[in-house]
Amino acid sequence: MKKIVLSAVLLACAFSASALTQPELRFGVDPTFPPFESKAVDGSLQGFDIDLGNAICAQAKVKCVWVQTGYDGIIPALKARKFDAILSAMSMTPKRREQVAFSDMLYNTPSALVTKKGNALQPEAAALKGKIVGVAQGTTQETYAKEVWARQGVQVVSYPNQDEIYPDLASGRLDATLTSAASAETGFLKSPQGQDFAISGDMLYDKQYFGEGIGIGLRKDDTENLTLINNALAELHKNGTYDQLAKKYFSFSVYHKLDQ
Template identity: 35%
Template sequence: MTRILAALAIATGLATPAMAEVMKVGVSAEPYPPFYTPDASGEWTGWEVDFMHEMCARIGEECEVTPIAWEGIIPALNTGKIDMIVGSMSITPARAEQISFSDKYYDTPTGLIVAKGSKYGNSPEALEGAIIGAQSGSIQQVYAEKYYGDVAGQIRVYQTLDEELQDLAAGRLDAVIGDALAMDPFINSDEGQACCEYLGAVQNDPEVLGYGVGVGLRKDDTELLGRVNAAIAEIRTDGTYAKLAEPWFNIDIYGE
């Protein structure tokens, strides 16, 4: 009888609760605190995870975090392995050729950290000969190669920001370029205060650094894009955005 009922449900297009699909939301497999990181039990936490769940509730979808290697996250979206990206992906013209983006949901600057007492500055001319760390597949890697490639002693590419910062603290790097907010916990830690200093934001180049962070979607998912944009607008205007940010940040991360 169970098999007959299941066959009838399929034949008539009726979905049972057990058949409901969970939307897979891609993030980088490499932790990116305070935006997303797995805890000891493997549960993903962070501001962006909280934001994702709130957004999914408003579009009427059940969502689960799906970690994907960053360099393969856009192909994973376009081949259907995941359904959207909510993983601090900046909206850039190059990426927009491959996928669609929602309206931005946060925007923070890219900056540089160097060893304390360093001779280096944050202009290309002031980084001549420096060994600079950048995260693989990031907008910061593209920026470093474009602006520092001809002057730096070397640009070293890392899988995680944490690896870069540890090498900077150990003296194996002269500078690290990264998202200022993602580097903030290190800058304000005892280790960071002892070894390093933040030089400030680099000169902005929206063509490389993007126009804020958005939800990544397949180009043909136009109906989903509309629902996502409506949810982002609601979260921003009804006070929920500030409530979600309060446990994680003491500044407005939405940007201008």
Template identity: 35%
Template sequence: MKRLLAGSAFALLTVFTLSATADDDYRVGISAEPYPPFYSPDASGEWSGWEIDFTHALCQRLDATCEIVPLAWGGIIPALKTGKIDMIIGSMGITPERAKQIAFSQKYYDTPTGLLAAKGSDVQPTPEGVKGAYLGVQSGSIQESYAYKYFSHSAADIKVYQTLDEELQDLSAGRIDAVVGDTLAMQPFIDSDLGQACCEFRGNVAADPAVLGRGVGVGLRKEDTELLSRVNAAISDILADGTYQKISKPYFGDLSIYGD
């Protein structure tokens, strides 16, 4: 997903504690819109997923008590800057535009953007290959920015959705021709019976770090330099001591999501 910005208030007030005894308390913002397998709520409103497990591991190393705070994605950067939350750990891509407003940790995962198309279509992940196609993108995502930059001039009709799940439902129903999305986030659908029946993965789009970013990082206030240093050290520890592989395997098997 690796999303964008705008302005809004809290979408949900549901929070839960990630760590027991600790010296610090941090409020960790994620998007209120589910983004499996990274985070999604169950029927009781409790959030789980790879990014929740990663947050838990991070907060343990910070010796901190962390609360997960689901927010409207458009308001998540303003919420950080005004002190309503202390960190963003919600698949936010590290882009130059965002880095003007907030600080980022080192990356903690990095997956490409790709194009999933309806079977029988000739849509490809290039400006020429999407000519005349109906493309689904998620609101506020880097994929939305990429599609408008590279595909809107190709007479592609871009349709914006609130969630990836809504995009994939419309793709499987034949209401759009393709989805431009995070390859890893789309993988469970691609592997599903419905995904196998309706659709084909056509490959990744051409890289553009200025739009797609350089991986996903923890978002922090620019003035929180000490916390940034501690977060970077904690991420390095998680990568080095085997924790990263341990929390990733149940979700991704032997696939590395860290990137190069």
């Protein structure tokens, strides 16, 4: 009997140790960008990126750990090994590819100018000259607005994150904001605060500034996690999980590559 009990104890300890040593995949995220990543009322993380990251971890049989960090410092934090990968709506641009390795594409959504309904503003420097446009720090929209519009007389103001832009837009301190079209359509424009606002003009696709879709960023030498993520992502497309998650958040396809 003692041998049986001892064996059971050892077996339980083995299972416990196995659980404790389960491999982890730590994602860095700035939860200020719904519907991709944000905080629920209870403080928990929610959004398409969060669901997709958790699905990748489940498929790869690793423990998902989320590390919250500011977007403007998210690449330095990755390089400092504060987490393993960036899953925070990061566009795959040539400039960023110099610093990090990217997974296969997660999704691709355009950028858009959000402004008050009925005005004549368009996402063009000539129409925005003398106007004030808010952008989130560290985003491709910030780079585009500063390098293309600011040089032609548009006043571009950077904010720590997109959440801090909308109150100033609603109060009239800003004339417009340049942001993700999907985020604006499913977030701000559906909120009571955004009822008097709309996307103005054409959507913006510019591979030089906005990249070739959104990917997960990793350290360049981390081939192990890159392979793990890409394999899991491929399986999520194959078994229908990706489409199921996307339909939860979007009424339109977010998985299309440029030049196709």
